[in-house]
Every structure is written in structure tokens, then in C-alpha cells.
Amino acid sequence: MAEKKSIKQSYSQKEHSFFQDVFDVVIQIPKGRVTTYGAIAKFLGTKMSARMVGWAMNASHTSSLKIPAQRVVNRNGVLTGKSHFATPTLMEELLKKDGLSVKNDTVVDFKTVLWDPAIELSL
DNA sequence: CGTGTGACCGGCG
């Protein structure tokens, strides 16, 4: 409500964009952990619009920062965005380098390695 | 300024 005004001000003062928010969260994902689009969306307040998060990731390549997009999967732990990487296997390779196990385009023990910003960053 | 699109999610048949 009132916060909306502040947000709008931020938009005017800085080049703040939805992408920047998403990137900021994704970058904070610890190595060996993954999160979901919905979790990020919820953390940002747009819980019902997890699509925006995914779309923001699509623009990750526009950012000069390194966005570990491989650590962001859908609620099933499936590497839905792997097709958007340079190569279809790149996402899986990156996750394996993080020490995770990927089988059939799905993160093994996904629920165990799940890193929810709404919880972890809320401590 | 209107319309379409999207790396999703939750609910319902």
C-alpha cells in the first residue's frame, strides 16, 4: 500500500527493475543449493507470478553479473530452463559442479537442497 | 497506448 509509493520512488531514482531484484536473490543462493521460481516470487511479493521470475532469468544474460540461473528450478526440481542455456546440458553440468546430483533433468534430493529465500533471508 | 508473451503455480475435471 504505502510501500508502493516508496517503490515507485525507487524506480524513479534508480534504474531499479524487477530483474535486478531477482538477480540479487539468485546471486545469494549458496553453492550446492537450489531454489524455485515460486519461492523467489513469493519473497519478492509477487508470489502468484512466478513466471516473472523465470522471465527475469531469461534476461539474466543482459546483466553483466554472473547469474547462477542453474540454481533456479521449478517446483518439481526439474531443470525447466536448461533449454535456455548455451547448451542443453550446460545447466546440468553447472549443478553437478556445485556438488549436486542431477538425474533425468531433475535435481536429486531437490527438497533437501532447497534454499528458500523467504526463510533463509528472513532469519 | 493496446496486445502478446513467458525458464511457472495451483486448482479442478
Added chain:
DNA sequence: ACGCCGGCCACAC
């Protein structure tokens, strides 16, 4: 259990 459908918000054309 599986499949389909609507919703939701930001950004590009």
C-alpha cells in the same frame, strides 16, 4: 494419478 486451464505481472513491439 494425470491432464488441462486460468491467473498473474513486467517488459517488448
